[in-house]
Amino acid sequence: MAAGSHGGYRGYAVAREREHDLGVSRRSKDYYHHRHPSRHRDSERRRDGGRSSGRELLNGHSHRRSPHPPSRRCSSGGRTEDREPGEVSSGSGSERSGEPPLKTRELRENGVARISKEDTKTSPSKKRKQSPVVWDRNGLKLQARHPVGGEVDAVASEIVMHQSQSLPVTSSPSSVADGHSPMILDVSVDSRKPQEHEKSMIVDDEEEKYPTMRNILTSRWADADDEEEKVVVPKKKKSVSPMDSIEQRFTKKVTSPELGELLVPNSAGSSSRSSDSGVVQGSASRDLEVEKVDNVHAEEEAGDDYPAGHLLDSDSEGDVYRSGTPECTRSPRRCINMLQGCRSVDEFERLNTINEGTYGVVFRVRDKRTGEIVALKKVKMEREREGFPLTSLREINILLSFHHPSIVEVKEVVVGSSDRDIFMVMEYMEHDLKGVMETMKQPYSQSEVKCLMLQLLEGVKYLHDNWVLHRDLKTSNLLLNNCGELKICDFGLSRQYGSPLKPYTQLVVTLWYRAPELLLGAKEYSTAIDMWSLGCIMAELLSKGPLFNGKSEIDQLDKIFKTLGTPDENIWPGYSKLPGATAVKFGKQTHNRLRDKFRAVSFTGGPMLSEAGFDLLNRLLAYDPEKRISADDALNHEWFRELPLPRSKDFMPTFPALNEQDRRFKKHIKSPDPLEEQRMKEQGNNGDRGLFG
Ligand SMILES: Nc1ncnc2c1ncn2[C@@H]1O[C@H](COP(=O)(O)OP(=O)(O)OP(=O)(O)O)[C@@H](O)[C@H]1O
Numbered sequence: 001m002a003a004g005s006h007g008g009y010r011g012y013a014v015a016r017e018r019e020h021d022l023g024v025s026r027r028s029k030d031y032y033h034h035r036h037p038s039r040h041r042d043s044e045r046r047r048d049g050g051r052s053s054g055r056e057l058l059n060g061h062s063h064r065r066s067p068h069p070p071s072r073r074c075s076s077g078g079r080t081e082d083r084e085p086g087e088v089s090s091g092s093g094s095e096r097s098g099e100p101p102l103k104t105r106e107l108r109e110n111g112v113a114r115i116s117k118e119d120t121k122t123s124p125s126k127k128r129k130q131s132p133v134v135w136d137r138n139g140l141k142l143q144a145r146h147p148v149g150g151e152v153d154a155v156a157s158e159i160v161m162h163q164s165q166s167l168p169v170t171s172s173p174s175s176v177a178d179g180h181s182p183m184i185l186d187v188s189v190d191s192r193k194p195q196e197h198e199k200s201m202i203v204d205d206e207e208e209k210y211p212t213m214r215n216i217l218t219s220r221w222a223d224a225d226d227e228e229e230k231v232v233v234p235k236k237k238k239s240v241s242p243m244d245s246i247e248q249r250f251t252k253k254v255t256s257p258e259l260g261e262l263l264v265p266n267s268a269g270s271s272s273r274s275s276d277s278g279v280v281q282g283s284a285s286r287d288l289e290v291e292k293v294d295n296v297h298a299e300e301e302a303g304d305d306y307p308a309g310h311l312l313d314s315d316s317e318g319d320v321y322r323s324g325t326p327e328c329t330r331s332p333r334r335c336i337n338m339l340q341g342c343r344s345v346d347e348f349e350r351l352n353t354i355n356e357g358t359y360g361v362v363f364r365v366r367d368k369r370t371g372e373i374v375a376l377k378k379v380k381m382e383r384e385r386e387g388f389p390l391t392s393l394r395e396i397n398i399l400l401s402f403h404h405p406s407i408v409e410v411k412e413v414v415v416g417s418s419d420r421d422i423f424m425v426m427e428y429m430e431h432d433l434k435g436v437m438e439t440m441k442q443p444y445s446q447s448e449v450k451c452l453m454l455q456l457l458e459g460v461k462y463l464h465d466n467w468v469l470h471r472d473l474k475t476s477n478l479l480l481n482n483c484g485e486l487k488i489c490d491f492g493l494s495r496q497y498g499s500p501l502k503p504y505t506q507l508v509v510t511l512w513y514r515a516p517e518l519l520l521g522a523k524e525y526s527t528a529i530d531m532w533s534l535g536c537i538m539a540e541l542l543s544k545g546p547l548f549n550g551k552s553e554i555d556q557l558d559k560i561f562k563t564l565g566t567p568d569e570n571i572w573p574g575y576s577k578l579p580g581a582t583a584v585k586f587g588k589q590t591h592n593r594l595r596d597k598f599r600a601v602s603f604t605g606g607p608m609l610s611e612a613g614f615d616l617l618n619r620l621l622a623y624d625p626e627k628r629i630s631a632d633d634a635l636n637h638e639w640f641r642e643l644p645l646p647r648s649k650d651f652m653p654t655f656p657a658l659n660e661q662d663r664r665f666k667k668h669i670k671s672p673d674p675l676e677e678q679r680m681k682e683q684g685n686n687g688d689r690g691l692f693g
Pocket of ligand 1: 354355356357358360361362375377408426427428429430431432476477479489490491492659
């Protein structure tokens, strides 16, 4: 049991008063020394009052700059090695450029970075990190780099979801060495599909209109080994018959499916299978088909000719592009029965419903076999006309691939009695941050916020290092347990991003946490959107209330501008070119008033934030996405090194397990969610129609 759990919540309040953000427990110091030995030495040396050096203009606000601006380099190896068991890891054992994944010298357009080709070519020392997840692109020929190097047919590179193949916590894409997308796809245009290729270059929305073969079998594990990546494996896949290939895979896997493992059917269209834990009878209709039905992305819906229940594997030739007959018989090697080998949901005893979100309902259950309490998230299918919801597929794909202490773990996928009952089995967490804050009388203290922010930043760094944008970071998507651990959940809106940036939909991120570039219509965006959300979350942790709680996009922008000042070309080059910048006239607010909300010293009980803390907050909320601090740099920010030091997880407050209750009908003020917004727009019930109607 965590030390902190002895005291419970009442003890916590008393302890917090005692701490009062000044005294730091010896344990806490030990934690810090242990965690950042070199940083501590540095900070000892630096504690000389030289904190008033540079000044920098962020958000039009002149503010103090840390005397030791966060190094663009992140301390790497030491941090990982020195970690206490269970401590979050930055996940970076690899080299760092000191810049966010996409950063090299960049061209700027609409305030959003575009990578320059010359730069990518002239950075031979930088190595692109492989993305763990590969989405197929219809109309494009996918050539995936084999984990041990070289290019292989995308189908050949299928990777079975398997615990032992978890993506290493260490990763750092750092940069792009060859100017290709970090998706590791050598994309050559299928000459038969010129128009499709052109379309795919236009916008993400467009690209995603196609019923692509996104599937959870094409995940790929990042491989930090330079040498291995350089090895070229001959394209032997072409010479292997599809059926051979399937059979090989089938015979290898069918007998003992591992947790989360996805199996290939032994014959086209047939999917009878059993597992030792529960027989799951299948049929073609039980298979899952990846269908392009993404509620959020304003994407074109798939043709009606895809029956529900098939998952198509990637197609390296692009020849099933929007094809109307996805039956396995037509293209057996592409048919993946991802349910094969999955356990039945009957193997779990339902304890209670935790919550019902937009994309699924979450239950607390007990695994009858092991007695373990886990969370089951049922994938919502009713909104899908057919096929498997893309959002859920992405979530399953990413969560099965990722293993990090700050990211909720999906253990396996299980199936129910009906074709459409698919569940993710996740580690169970007692609370989510939003629920916890609603029950707290006082906000978290600075040292507690530091503990939570460090974990959050570690998780986000891991995602960004692995080329994934979460795109919906908010307090209800941050789970907490009574061991003081924070884990990011809900990857329904997440997606892989690449280099160069491509246009993506703006309708992502719950309104209150949505970055200004999204609100202003930027279609090219990157990791900075998640960092903005983190700024909003940090402020919320400190004040126990949302920072910008707009009711509509315009209201949201208005609230941001009133607090941070109205942006202009000086503080945000490219701002005036953003579609929304001229669409609405906002009142001119010249000052950044953020400091008024977070005082360095508070006599009124309001949230307190030191200069360094304010500096970090301001950098997270920088208007210009290029100036916005990266997760890597934020982890190295002075604030985490100054007193009060981050609280040890062991001493974080504990609360009665909120998730043992049914929280579905609890009334709370909720930020409009992108899916709800989309629905309202579809229904023409837009209230405030937003910047773009
Ligand atoms: N692993 C878990 N353990 C305990 N509770 C969980 C877990 N995963 C999710 N929950 C609870 O269920 C809620 C909804 O989960 P999640 O956000 O994944 O669903 P969603 O349908 O995508 O929700 P949203 O509408 O916020 O997008 C969370 O806020 C949390 O309270």
